Every structure is written in structure tokens, then in C-alpha cells.
Amino acid sequence: MTILITGGSKGIGRAIGTRFAAEGDHVLVNYHHDDAAAALAREEIEAAGGACTLIQADVGTPGGLENLVQQVTSKVDRLDQIVHGAVLPASSPALDLDVETLQRATWLNGAVLLPLVQRLRPLLGDGSSVLFLSSRGSRLVVPNYVSIGAPKAMAEAIIRYLAVELAPHGIRANTIVASGVLTDAVRAVLPNAEERFAKLAEMNPSGRNLTVEDIAEFAYAVTRPEHSMLNGQCLELDGALHLRT
Secondary structure, eight states, X not given: OEEEEETTTSHXXXXXXXXXXXTTOEEEEEESSOHHHHHHHHHHHHHHTOXXXXXXXXXXXXXXXXXXXXHHHHHOSOEEEEEEOOOOOOXXXXXXXXXXXXXXXXXXXXITHHHHHHHHGGGEEEEEEEEEEEEGGGTSOOTTBHHHHHHHHHHHHHHHHHHHHHGGGTOEEEEEEEOSOOOHXXXXXXXXXXXXXXXXXXXXXXXXXXXXXXXXXXXXXXTSGGGTTOOSOEEEESTTGGXXX
């Protein structure tokens, strides 16, 4: 199988790539500029048993998206999974967010999902799936998180439309809403992130926060062929944290 992960060189994206690699899959890791992180991702994926192709392209711009598409189509003739996890973290209250940052964040954190799937549609076939990585900030107000949360809410809606239009072709589209995982993007947006997440762990009925490995394992399970009727869903993974917040 072949999987493309945008924002795949770090955090959740890297963990997902490593999990799929354990099955011997070919992982296409898209990243923007951090060559060291991308090299480490390739090492981990190959050590797990998979093949890895690094694709440097800035999907935060239409031109960068086209660059990504050209590279992917030149390297593979089928995609079994597309995972969109790339994110632009911009810390700001809603009333202070400048228009340029809003436009960039809206594109990368949400809107690009649709043209990404449109352009790569010829590589998707029966059994393929599209997975969007969202967060609780798409439905709850998290301080300084509007540039991520609001676009992710839009992408969740896009997933629903894609699910309906792709289903007749045997292609699925789902969202994973992961809560309580401390990523680099969260650290960049939230002040005192470590302290906040320590409190979340205490509140969680499961006694801890999520790990990137938790999310990776869930992503793998969601895309399995035996779950072919799981489609168009926002799947919340949080250890029951939502029942207390």
C-alpha cells in the first residue's frame, strides 16, 4: 500500500507513517522546510519496515500544492491513503488575527484539503481513503487557536462532502478529532502548554493524555478494509476527556 502524509515529518504525521510502515507500506512524507526532521522521519519509517519517499513542497500555497501533486504523480500510480496533517500554527485572539495570516491559515489548515483530493483523485481507487487530522479546537474555543480551529471545522465539513461523492467509487473520507495531545503546533499556539496539558491529563477519566502513537494506531484501524462502511465520520479519540470538559 502507498500512503501520502502532508506534514508527515514530525509529531502525529510521523507516527502515522511509522505505523503504516510496520506493515511494509510505502510512505510518501510531505514536508515544507525542515530537512533534518524529514531525514529522521525517513530513518524511522525505514527502520519500521516500510519504504519512504520524501517530498518537499509547501502545500500552504496553490503553487506548492501543484508541486506536491507533480512529485507524487511522478513517483506512484496509486494512493491507498491520503492523510492531511500539515498545519500553520499562528497564535492570536480572533479579534487580533490579521487578514494575511487568516488567509494563509484558512488555506493550509482547512481549504487545501479539497483541491488536494481533487488533484490526486486519479490515483485513488476502490479501497482508498482520505483522512483529515482535526482537533477539539474545531468545536471548542481554545485560547489563541482560532487560526487552526476555525479552518479545521471547515475541513471537517469538506470531508463530509467528499465522503458522499467518493463513496460510489469505493473511496472513503473520515476525520479524526484527537484531544489532549501535546504537539509542536499546540506548543506554538498555547502559552504554558505543558502546564495546561498536565491539568488535562488529571481531568481525563483515562488518567493520561493521548500520545501520537495512540492516534497513529487509530488512524491505521480506521483505514482498514474491514471497516469499509465507516465513512463521513468525525471520530473522536480522547479517552473520554470530552465528558468532563
